[in-house]
Amino acid sequence: MNMKAFSTLAGLSSYTLRYYEKVGLLNNIQRNSSGHRVYTAKDLEWINFVKRLKDTGMTLTKIQQYAQLRSLGPGTVLDRQQLLECHKDQLQAHIELQKNHLLALENKISLYKANKVS
Amino acid sequence: MNMKAFSTLAGLSSYTLRYYEKVGLLNNIQRNSSGHRVYTAKDLEWINFVKRLKDTGMTLTKIQQYAQLRSLGPGTVLDRQQLLECHKDQLQAHIELQKNHLLALENKISLYKANKVS
DNA sequence: AGTTGACTTAGAGTTAACTCTAACTTGTAA
DNA sequence: TTACAAGTTAGAGTTAACTCTAAGTCAACT
Numbered sequence: 001m002n003m004k005a006f007s008t009l010a011g012l013s014s015y016t017l018r019y020y021e022k023v024g025l026l027n028n029i030q031r032n033s034s035g036h037r038v039y040t041a042k043d044l045e046w047i048n049f050v051k052r053l054k055d056t057g058m059t060l061t062k063i064q065q066y067a068q069l070r071s072l073g074p075g076t077v078l079d080r081q082q083l084l085e086c087h088k089d090q091l092q093a094h095i096e097l098q099k100n101h102l103l104a105l106e107n108k109i110s111l112y113k114a115n116k117v118s
Numbered sequence: 119m120n121m122k123a124f125s126t127l128a129g130l131s132s133y134t135l136r137y138y139e140k141v142g143l144l145n146n147i148q149r150n151s152s153g154h155r156v157y158t159a160k161d162l163e164w165i166n167f168v169k170r171l172k173d174t175g176m177t178l179t180k181i182q183q184y185a186q187l188r189s190l191g192p193g194t195v196l197d198r199q200q201l202l203e204c205h206k207d208q209l210q211a212h213i214e215l216q217k218n219h220l221l222a223l224e225n226k227i228s229l230y231k232a233n234k235v236s
Numbered sequence: 237a238g239t240t241g242a243c244t245t246a247g248a249g250t251t252a253a254c255t256c257t258a259a260c261t262t263g264t265a266a
Numbered sequence: 267t268t269a270c271a272a273g274t275t276a277g278a279g280t281t282a283a284c285t286c287t288a289a290g291t292c293a294a295c296t
């Protein structure tokens with residue numbers, strides 16, 4: 001898969017994909033005879049997971065740490081599992097906080113509806 | 119209330135508070151005879167709401183729009199209500215998305231636990 | 237053979253949201 | 267009264283995460 005196709009499937013610009021490679025989020029991307037990147041289905045699977053981590057507020061630096069453990073091979077599975085579990089806990093806390101914010105917001109809106117705000 | 123006290127209660131640095139004033143998030147802050155800012159309990163109430171909006175992902179530009187409507191007086195209550203309702207909908211969508219991400223993450227972790235990741 | 241479009245790199249520019257510096261003034265305590 | 271903590275301003279610097287530019291290569295059409 002070339003840059004154009006991968007960019008479309010990943011939903012990320014070619015700029016961003018090259019940047020992600022530069023900062024170590026995408027490792028060992030193949031090249032063809034003329035030096036152009038060649039992406040695989042595995043790469044797509046990986047970038048989708050990267051996007052998910054990013055969407056849940058993980059910084060690129062943290063994702064890079066996970067990516068690095070991953071490229072170090074099977075000896076790092078426990079570290080990776082722990083990293084994900086830690087992130088899961090943070091995500092759970094984030095969701096609870098946002099739910100709380102939602103309640104407060106609904107409360108504020110009901111004040112507007114009751115003409116109690118000016 | 120002086121800068122130091124307000125900064126502590128608001129949980130924001132004096133730099134940030136001056137910055138928020140500069141970008142129009144804090145309007146009509148009183149000054150004492152020597153030109154120092156004097157904050158009120160109302161200001162604290164307001165900054166707490168600003169923080170909540172920010173924590174739920176609203177940009178400072180958007181919050182500034184709300185702040186501006188607010189300082190235009192009671193004629194803008196409907197606009198403000200609509201702005202908040204729109205943000206509420208976005209927040210609800212955000213929470214649902216994050217819940218989804220959480221499920222996917224838990225799934226991934228269970229693969230690690232079942233030794234199905236290397 | 238020439239043009240087009242996709243690709244490459246290194247490195248510069250952008251945006252949001254702070255965060256700090258420099259130079260100065262003012263209020264309080266010893 | 268002298269130190270020092272806290273305040274002021276304008277404006278520069280920082281960080282994350284892109285986003286773009288310039289200058290060039292390369293493969294596929296016309």
